[in-house]
Amino acid sequence: xxxxxxxxxxxxxxxxxxxxxxxxxxxxxxxxxxxxxxxxxxxxxxxxxxxxxxxxxxxxxxxxxxxxxxxxxxxxxxxxxxxxxxxxxxxxxxxxxxxxxxxxxxxxxxxxxxxxxxxxxxxxxxxxxxxxxxxxxxxxxxxxxxxxxxxxxxxxxxxxxxxxxxxxxxxxxxxxxxxxxxxxxxxxxxxxxxxxxxxxxxxxxxxxxxxxxxxxxxxxxxxxxxxxxxxxxxxxxxxxxxxxxxxxxxxxxxxxxxxxxxxxxxxxxxxxxxxxxxxxxxxxxxxxxxxxxxxxxxxxxxxxxxxxxxxxxxxxxxxxxxxxxxxxxxxxxxxxxxxxxxxxxxxxxxxxxxxxxxxxxxxxxxxxxxxxxxxxxxxxxxxxxxxxxxxxxxxxxxxxxxxxxxxxxxxxxxxxxxxxxxxxxxxxxxxxxxxxxxxxxxxxxxxxxxxxxxxxxxxxxxxxxxxxxxxxxxxxxxxxxxxxxxxxxxxxxxxxxxxxxxxxxxxxxxxxxxxxxxxxxxxxxxxxxxxxxxxxxx
Numbered sequence: 164x165x166x167x168x169x170x171x172x173x174x175x176x177x178x179x180x181x182x183x184x185x186x187x188x189x190x191x192x193x194x195x196x197x198x199x200x201x202x203x204x205x206x207x208x209x210x211x212x213x214x215x216x217x218x219x220x221x222x223x224x225x226x227x228x229x230x231x232x233x234x235x236x237x238x239x240x241x242x243x244x245x246x247x248x249x250x251x252x253x254x255x256x257x258x259x260x261x262x263x264x265x266x267x268x269x270x271x272x273x274x275x276x277x278x279x280x281x282x283x284x285x286x287x288x289x290x291x292x293x294x295x296x297x298x299x300x301x302x303x304x305x306x307x308x309x310x311x312x313x314x315x316x317x318x319x320x321x322x323x324x325x326x327x328x329x330x331x332x333x334x335x336x337x338x339x340x341x342x343x344x345x346x347x348x349x350x351x352x353x354x355x356x357x358x359x360x361x362x363x364x365x366x367x368x369x370x371x372x373x374x375x376x377x378x379x380x381x382x383x384x385x386x387x388x389x390x391x392x393x394x395x396x397x398x399x400x401x402x403x404x405x406x407x408x409x410x411x412x413x414x415x416x417x418x419x420x421x422x423x424x425x426x427x428x429x430x431x432x433x434x435x436x437x438x439x440x441x442x443x444x445x446x447x448x449x450x451x452x453x454x455x456x457x458x459x460x461x462x463x464x465x466x467x468x469x470x471x472x473x474x475x476x477x478x479x480x481x482x483x484x485x486x487x488x489x490x491x492x493x494x495x496x497x498x499x500x501x502x503x504x505x506x507x508x509x510x511x512x513x514x515x516x517x518x519x520x521x522x523x524x525x526x527x528x529x530x531x532x533x534x535x536x537x538x539x540x541x542x543x544x545x546x547x548x549x550x551x552x553x554x555x556x557x558x559x560x561x562x563x564x565x566x567x568x569x570x571x572x573x574x575x576x577x578x579x580x581x582x583x584x585x586x587x588x589x590x591x592x593x594x595x596x597x598x599x600x601x602x603x604x605x606x607x608x609x610x611x612x613x614x615x616x617x618x619x620x621x622x623x624x625x626x627x628x629x630x631x632x633x634x635x636x637x638x639x640x641x642x643x644x645x646x647x648x649x650x651x652x653x654x655x656x657x658x659x660x661x662x663x664x665x666x667x668x669x670x671x672x673x674x675x676x677x678x679x680x681x682x683x684x685x686x687x688x689x690x691x692x693x694x695x696x697x698x699x700x701x
Contacts (some may be wrong), residue, residue: 202438205431209335212426214347216399217328220291222351223389224324226359227298228317230385231260232481233363234378235617236488236499243376244496251307257618259310260481264608266318271602274323275330275594279448283331284400284423288393290327293320295389302375302383326597329577333593334403335426337439338585342525342578346518349574353514356480356507359385364497401426407433448591456588456595464651465580465600468532471644472572474607475539475637479506479565482616486546486562489629490555502559506566513570521575528579529648531571536641536648538568543641547634552627572644576600579651607640 234245235256242248246256278286297317304310328348332341363381370377401423405411413422427435456462479486483506484499494502513535521531545561580600584592615633617623622632 202434205427205435205438206336206340208431209426209435210344212401213332213335214344216396217348218351219392220287220396221324221328221348222355222358223385223392224291224294224321225352225355227294227382227385227389228263228321229356229480230359230363230378230381231301231314233359233484233500233503234381236484236496237363237381238367238370238377239496241370243370243378245378248376248378249304249306249310251310253617253620253623255307255310257613257616259307259314261609261613261618262311263314263318264477264605264612266315267322268602268605268609270319270322271326271605272595272598275326275598276453276591278323278327278330279590279594282402282417282420283327283334284396284402285420287324287327287331287400288396290321290324291393291396292390293393294324295386295391295393296320297386298389299383299386301386302379322602323598326577326594326601329581329597330590330594333581333585333590335401335435335439338578338582340522341581342522342574343519345574345577346514346571349518350511350514353507353511353570357504357511360484360500360503360507363500367496367500397421398423404432404436404439407436448589452588452591453595456584456592457599459584459587459596460654461583461587461651462596462599464647464654465576465583465596466603467647468644468651469573469576469600469604470607471640471642471647472536472539472569472576472607473601473604474611474640475543475565476569476573477605477608478611478615478633478637479562479569481612483562485616486630487559489625490550490558492625506562509563509566510570513567514574517571518574518578521571521578525582528575528582529652532575532579532648533645535568535570535572536645539565539572540568540638540641542566542568543634543638547631576604583655610640611637 231245237244239247245251246253251259274286274290294317297313297320301310301313301317304313329341329345332344336344359381363377366381367377369375369380372380375383398421402411402425404426411422425432483503487499487502488494517531517535521528524531542561542564545564546558547561549557549561577597577600580596581593584596588596611633612618615622615636616630619633622630
């Protein structure tokens with residue numbers, strides 16, 4: 164029965180006894196009990212407020228970040244693709260693509276740390292508005308230097324977006340609940356890649372309209388939409404949740420910022436606060452706290468995992484049409500755009516299938532990460548060696564397999580980061596670790612955009628072996644990702660994930676804790692679904 168009256172406080176023994184008999188779950192420290200269905204409705208309300216906003220902002224930012232890859236083959240027959248219009252060499256294009264990730268790596272951590280000190284929804288809005296402005300300015304690029312400048316600036320302003328979204332979720336959800344939600348809004352990148360690929364065919368039909376070529380119209384319109392989305396986030400996204408009875412500080416510069424309506428009110432807000440504070444304790448962090456996160460060895464296997472999968476993902480995103488063109492040089496720009504989209508449809512399907520399962524069997528994040536990575540390796544081998552001169556299309560089938568394998572790997576890596584560092588280091592742990600994993604992991608993006616494919620002249624010579632060495636390098640970094648996931652699992656079982664703050668989630672993928680604060684959401688999920696570990700791991 165749903166609880167509508169005052170919250171009852173029960174002894175730990177009574178709460179545990181009650182939870183076993185009528186499906187309610189209490190907290191051993193706080194003693195409060197709530198009906199499962201009531202708590203689930205609260206989180207569904209949060210989902211309806213947060214996830215659509217995240218999906219839209221990630222869609223538009225992904226489109227602005229990656230549409231430069233499509234511009235390489237748009238209106239190529241008319242001489243209006245990026246290289247011919249700006250008189251760029253393949254190496255200059257690779258340099259422009261890579262410069263974005265240089266700034267992204269440098270500014271990811273500082274951006275996320277600033278977000279912990281300010282209103283998170285304001286910082287996310289700032290990111291999207293700035294991305295839209297720079298994206299629109301890319302319509303005015305006329306030479307290599309302006310491409311370099313806009314890509315550098317885009318990397319600066321977008322830094323902190325992806326790890327910031329992961330951090331933002333932990334303000335509203337226990338770590339065990341974040342995996343499928345990260346997967347849900349991560350689908351925006353896949354839909355964006357598909358839609359941008361399809362819509363670019365339309366932009367190519369606008370070539371010459373108003374004195375702009377097709378890719379300039381694409382840059383301009385996506386940038387303007389990004390600005391509008393960023394402004395709307397000031398009202399759309401809720402600010403961080405407050406304790407019941409606490410009022411938000413509106414002094415100083417904050418009085419000039421639009422006040423976002425709270426995500427929850429009344430009893431919903433109270434239930435959410437009680438449930439979330441089982442695992443979340445906010446306190447002002449210091450440089451010493453930050454240093455403890457930086458020197459935590461658990462960051463580095465996660466970073467290498469991310470390095471491999473994001474490097475391959477960005478490589479396919481930026482050079483997908485180039486790779487397809489290598490399979491069949493006779494394809495038109497519109498054909499390439501249309502063939503590019505299904506790669507990301509496969510990616511989307513994998514996310515929707517795998518990330519909910521990885522949350523249910525949350526003790527096996529490494530397994531749910533490694534199997535898709537093996538699929539990526541298989542797909543790259545097919546793309547490299549399958550087919551023949553008369554029938555090269557099996558190579559395209561390999562790209563579709565790569566797309567399917569890419570889907571769940573990034574969300575799983577970020578979820579595992581949250582699960583490990585939130586209990587160990589609290590808010591600064593999630594903010595700093597997710598930024599380090601995302602920022603340093605994007606060194607893989609620099610490798611694949613600068614050194615591979617058109618950035619590797621000897622490997623881009625047309626013929627049956629075109630891009631073969633680049634594909635093999637990507638296979639190599641994927642093998643490193645699998646080894647890192649295995650190493651992390653082994654080390655966590657040997658060393659453990661003991662919390663500095665003595666706050667360990669019983670539903671995390673690290674260890675089960677007794678006599679400590681319990682992640683009630685994960686425990687409910689575990690008991691309600693009857694899942695958590697595979698039979699061979701019990």
